[in-house]
Amino acid sequence: MFFDLSPLEIVVLLGLAVVLFGPDKLPQAAASAARFLRQVRAFGENARADLRNELGPEFDGLDLQDLNPKTFVRKNLLGEGEQLRELRDDLNRDLRTFSSAEDVPAARREPSALATGERPPYDADAT
Structure with a gap:
């Protein structure tokens, strides 16, 4: 939901804010917090715009x-x-x-069962 807070946690935080700031100073505290968040958002937008301007037109799609x-x-x-x-x-x-199965190379095919008494193939280059 809101910063991964449950509705109960939000209610507890609002109650704590009323207790800490009191009902008379709570609107001022909320207004200053909102103003701070707007300033942080504007700072981020300005930094992003400056970065786009400094990178130049070749990074427009970035x-x-x-x-x-x-x-x-x-x-x-x-x-x-x-x-x-x-x-x-x-x-x-x-x-x-x-x-x-015809397209599969011999190395990738399933090995066939050996007949009784038949010796397995030996590759001198592999050993």
Whole structure:
């Protein structure tokens, strides 16, 4: 909900604010808190605008949210990136067409059972 606070926690915080500030100073405290939050938000917007101006026109499409590590991982490693999505689709298409047993290389085929008394193959280069 609001900063991961339950409704009961919000009510307790409001009651605590009334006890701490009193009913007469509570509106002034709320107004100053709102003013502080507006100033912090304006500071962030100004910093973002300054960064966009300093980077220049070649970074117009840059979304600062994409630089967040969680967003970057979700988009690029978990398949939401355009190039990775195309690569994943190509690999899936190749795997679907590669499904027949004749196309599977000998190294990837399931080993066949050996007849009784038959010796397993020996590869001198592998040992």
